[in-house]
Amino acid sequence: MVADLHRRLHAARATAPTYAEVGATRGGRLPDGYAHLRRRIHLGQGPEALEWAGRYVRGWGSQLGTGFAVWPGEPAREGATVLLRLNLPGTRWPRLVIPCRVVWTVAEPDRIGFAYGTLPGHPECGEESFLVSMDADGEVWFEVAAFSRLSAWYARLGRPVALLCQHLAIERYLTAVAEHVADATRAR
Numbered sequence: 228m229v230a231d232l233h234r235r236l237h238a239a240r241a242t243a244p245t246y247a248e249v250g251a252t253r254g255g256r257l258p259d260g261y262a263h264l265r266r267r268i269h270l271g272q273g274p275e276a277l278e279w280a281g282r283y284v285r286g287w288g289s290q291l292g293t294g295f296a297v298w299p300g301e302p303a304r305e306g307a308t309v310l311l312r313l314n315l316p317g318t319r320w321p322r323l324v325i326p327c328r329v330v331w332t333v334a335e336p337d338r339i340g341f342a343y344g345t346l347p348g349h350p351e352c353g354e355e356s357f358l359v360s361m362d363a364d365g366e367v368w369f370e371v372a373a374f375s376r377l378s379a380w381y382a383r384l385g386r387p388v389a390l391l392c393q394h395l396a397i398e399r400y401l402t403a404v405a406e407h408v409a410d411a412t413r414a415r
Contacts, residue, residue: 232298232310232324235310235324235326235348236298236299236308236309236310236326239308239310239326239328239346239347239348240308242326242346242347243346244328244330244344244345244346244354245344245345245346245347245349245352245378246344246345246352246353246354248354248374249330249344249354250330250331250342250354251354251374252331252342252354252355252356252372252373252374253331253333253342253356257372257373257374258374260376261353261374261375261376262374262375262376263372263373263374264371264372264373264374264375264393264394264397265370265371265372265373266370266371266397266398266401267368267369267370267371267401268368268369268401268402268404268405269366269367269368270359270367270368270369270404270405270408271366271367271408271409271412272365272366272367273361273365273367274336274361274365276361276367276408276411276412277337277339277359277360277361277367278339279407279408279411279412280339280359280367280369280404280407280408281334281339281340281359282339283404283407283408284339284340284341284357284358284359284369284404285302285303285332285334285339285340285341286302286303287300287302287303287309288403288404288407289357289371289400289401289403289404290311290400291403292399292400292402292403292404292406292407293396293399293400293403294313294399295311295312295313296311296312296313297309297310297311297312298310298312303329303332303341303343304329304332305329305330305331305332305341306328306329307328307329308326308327308328308329308346309326309327309328309329309343310324310325310326310327311324311325311326311327312324312325313325323350324348325348325349325350326345326346326347326348326349327343327344327345327346327349328343328344328346329341329342329343330342330343330344330354331356333358337360337361337362338358338359338360338361339358339359339360340356340357340358340359340360341356341357342354342355342356342357343355345375345378349378350377350378351375351376351377351378351393352375352376352377352378353373353374353375353376354373354374354375355371355372355373355375356370356371356372356373357369357370357371357400358370358371358372359404367408369401369404369405371397371400371401373393373397375393
């Protein structure tokens with residue numbers, strides 16, 4: 228299994244993103260021609276909540292908390308290629324291996340996060356960002372923004388299911404980060 232992941236990772240590193248608008252989630256407006264999703268959740272208040280959530284997000288916590296495995300499991304850094312793996316519980320189906328590239332990161336006093344984009348072999352074409360921010364009142368928020376089109380034949384064939392899965396994954400990303408910050412706050 229590890230040899231297969233090494234082979235797939237090496238192959239993915241040699242590819243380019245499958246969309247032209249690389250980095251578009253960094254700005255406010257998402258590009259035309261894609262489905263858009265933007266959701267956010269309140270996490271708490273103050274620099275400590277920002278730091279807890281930011282460290283968790285940059286360490287792939289939102290993906291891990293949703294049931295994905297991330298390989299290699301290093302914190303997100305710009306230019307890194309990763310393989311997200313999903314194993315559907317209760318099935319004998321092989322794991323779906325999803326290649327992605329981190330296209331931007333941010334680590335500022337009031338914003339921490341990153342975005343990844345799709346590479347060949349990903350069932351979608353587009354980008355997702357994961358951003359923790361603190362507003363002027365000290366309120367801390369986690370936002371997921373995405374633009375995408377279904378690209379794999381199996382995703383297009385099962386379009387309603389694929390779109391529902393994407394929506395549920397984003398809701399779970401939000402929940403995983405909110406639960407992490409709530410647990411960290413209680414443990415204080």
